[in-house]
Amino acid sequence: MRVLGMMSGTSLDGIDVAVVDFTRDAADPSTLRARMLHTGEEPWPRATQDALRAVLPPAPADVAAWNRLHAAVGDAFAGAAAAVLARHGGADLIATHGQTLHHDVTEDGTVRATLQIGDASRIAETTSLPVLWDLRTADVAAGGQGAPLAPLLDQLLLGTGGIPTAVLNIGGISNLTLVGAEEVLAGDLGPGNALLDAAVHAATGRGADLDAEIARTGTVSRSALETLLREPFYARPLPRSTGREHFDGGYVRRQLGEQALEALTLPDLLATLVELTAVTIARGIERTPARRVVASGGGIRNPLLLERLAAHLDPIPLHSADDLGIPADGKEALLIALLGHHGAHGIPGTLERPDGTAHTGARRPVVLGSLTPPHGLRTLDSAETDHLPVHRLVLDPPGAEA
Template sequence: MSLRVLGMMSGTSLDAIDVVLVDLRRDEREETVLEAELLYVGEEPWPEETRAALLAVLPPAPADVAAWNRLHAAVGEGFAAAAGRVLARHGGADLLAVHGQTLHHDVGPGGVVASTLQIGDPARLVAATGVPVLHDLRSADVAAGGQGAPLAPILDQLLLGDRGHPTAVLNIGGITNVTLVGAGDVIAGDLGPGNALLDAAVHAATGASCDVDAELARSGAVDVAALEVLLGDPFYARPLPRSTGREHFDTAYLRRMLGEDALAALALPDLLATLVELTAVSIARGLAPLGAAEVIVSGGGIRNPLLRERLAARLAPVPLRDADALGIPADGKEALLMALLGWLSAHGLPGTLERGDGTAHTGAHRPVVLGSLTPPHALRELPVDPRPVRRLVLRRA
């Protein structure tokens, strides 16, 4: 029995809502293989007013419960409008799997995640589309003692776990995360800032959302002293699995780490060149102990040509390859992940991977089924299906 799922994802960069409409079914000949027919991969814009309001409440900005309450409704409306447009153009869906927008990911001093909050009123999506919604996809893992992140490893394992050598699957969004597959138990976690600090610095100085094609960063020079200070952040010494977010790498991060005077003395191009190098070095150092034979990359960070060049240089001789070259939609990979989690949860299967000791790849005590369903009586005709899935095969419509 097939399930048509619309996966929807908005990350820490808030650049757009990524969407993937996919038809998922078990292979009739090999029950542990899940087939995914990609019907549409794209992105939908955020309403500018909603995007601006979200940026205004992210740490370290103060916000009260009224602001978060209003944003919960506005984000739900934004996702609902995006879903409505996609479904009108490309056909209906049986389920919407929606990440929501992360407002806060509470990581304590020892790296333990106390709570995580993704907003976006699912009832508004149901009202607008008539399709049930799976949402709140991180909380169950946190409740089981996990980091709630990253969630990508189950997709990475199903797509790339059989390549025959250790493979690092890298996603460079606002925050960079990695999955190592093909080397026994999956290893995963957040590595540090991807685009978050770069975009924040550009926005603060110019009002633009990013440094297009790294034009400013290319005209600058790396400040070695500042780079070493930033690399001294204790976050990088925490073992995997670990997670982070804009609560840590926020708009005030550079002032805290470098000091007002040193930050003010950096010309914008030099600052951006330094931050590009920070991302490249922190990724390379994070990957070095994993022994990967190749690195496969996706996410918005690969659109930054200077970052790609510096990362390739730091990783050499380990090759850096685009996910697109392997038939994986690099720009829609996280939305595809949401759709996969929707299918798994709808069939009663965990959305995290079990390690050899019975724990989950996130550090949780055990793998758990992820998400909450609105309305609660939806999808009752789908039986719980305990058969594991070992591989995911992508096909284009």
Template sequence: MSGTSVDGIDVAVGEFAGAADGRLTLRPLGARTFDWSPQVRRELLELLPPAATTVEQVCRLDVLTGREIADAVASAIHEFAGGSADLVVSHGQTVFHWVEDGRAQGGLQLGQPAAIVERTGLPVVSDVRSRDIAAGGQGAPLAGTLDVLLLQAMSPVIPRALLNLGGIANVTVTGGDGPLAFDTGPANCLIDAAIATATRSEQSYDAGGRLAATGSVDQPLLDRLLAEPYYRLTPPKSTGRELFSRDYVPSDTGLSLPDLIATLTELTAVTVADTLRPHGVREVYASGGGVHNPALMRRLRHHLGAAALLTSDRLGLPVDAKEGYLMALLGYLTWHGIPGVLSGGDGVLTGAGRPRVLGRISPGDAPLRLPEPGVRPLGLRVVR
């Protein structure tokens, strides 16, 4: 998977079992982030809203991203699985998430799966969001499936949340009226965009949170940004760079770069904490690139108050690999005919009418033989 930060191709290799009785296990074999080539990453960022583009550019990038994902997958299979695997699931790179009046209408991920099949000879599950959207769901965040199954396997049952800090922040909350999963708003995307603009792309993120740590929060700008109507929508909800684009922050702030970054960092911390506070969560397990930003983590701890801020490493999933293992899980469920979204407090976590089996399967070199359908998963344990 490559997330909304477009900061690399996250590949995770895992061994799954338990589809027959619903007691799923995951044995992580290894994970690594592979860099996009500078050219492809630059073109992907240039393609994102509000930029204009052409069908030619979309076609080219679909093929080029597919080839680079294929190379990354093949390398990971060689490194972590002795050169042998059963199935690949590829999320690709989201370049547009179409939402109107609070409802997702569609989305586009680039990364031609045929290139992965050709490189590996394996069947590939791709396009994992579209079926959920067609069924009336948000198509995001799909992390709720992995998160809920992980939390269901934990004891005792207390209100907990899993938080992913990618370009966009998403949370899964358990306890109370049932699990919820939704996007809270920006995590790193506005910070990254402001730094790239100010440095003419010489820098792409706030390394070590140093800029935020040396700046001061501008309260008028923060209040202006917190007035965004998205924060007041009720779950299920999803968002992306279509809303929180590089042009989202006013260009006339008059702030120094450190003060601007400090303010955008505070925006992420406040909106995440405000989202979680009503649910009374006592533990928050964070993952994603934002975990490596000490300034952001400090502000999150401050605003979360009594809730403990931990990382997904405590659950057996490294912070930089959790979404890769999420994709592996979704592929495993699809292969066994099991819906890739779960029921929540008031229905399906994503808002779909019914849980659906996700994605489409591209056959590999061998004849395509699917196993007998599995059953509804009851939980997921990470084993060694």
């Protein structure tokens, strides 16, 4: 089965796309083989990107704005899919995460609702392919956090090596999966790039501090850092989730106060926020039995953040996913393609814990996603083994035989 997976995170830096061939291993059907035909990033239409940033918290937005964005994001994803398919051939299914606009977490950590937009009908209309979408709400309906979704991929790729491993993703929000231990543990750790990018955008209009050029010239404010580390979210046990609804563009101002924030230069503010991200990630990992960390996501492109994280983690080694043959820049789109494969074959997209609950805290693992059009996979050839549970995922080299 060939799946095109698409993902856009809270940083809104681009639409990640992967085209993946999935086949069952002939000798061991519980092993799924994945041949990655393409990984890359397609640009957002600038007007849509700007409109999305304009409605993200704490900005107010009415239902008309969200309705129009649902259509515009659908068009953007449709264009990205069509461009990739034109260059790399067809697919059996498109799986799309869409763009998260709201993740509703109560004060006690319960998730009431989650909303990802991006009209799947527009993607299906443009590509003439079935589209699996809405990948989080079934888990929330079952009492889960709806996040993170990465543990499925992390466990299948890295959970069988016997080394307790913290698989870290640093996007707008940072999250981890602990695999290779007695029990899979997962959840959001705190702000990854979200606060950094918001501060840069507010001060300069740029989307990010590329290569930490500004942050490197600053000095960490210990008093500001101590204040920010008092955030109650960091004390919640895993599984837990958060988003830009909490760590929004006004978060630092609310926590520090107007006077303290204005006393910081932009370089000092960014240096402090880099340190905040490094410290909160390291503290989250230190609470686990992890003996190595494997990182991916946009945050690993920030060399200062990697330096500070490695220093706080020492002696636990920090690796890029690329070091283990996993494409760090394409990992999230690969995950969405895998969830598409699983959803199409009725296989749960969350992991079962020893007590029968899901890694997200849901009452049970559930199949994720909704299909557009409803009959879209009726003609898909399916072998008996396609519906069996998957215990391992092997990434084949791009040039390997299908």
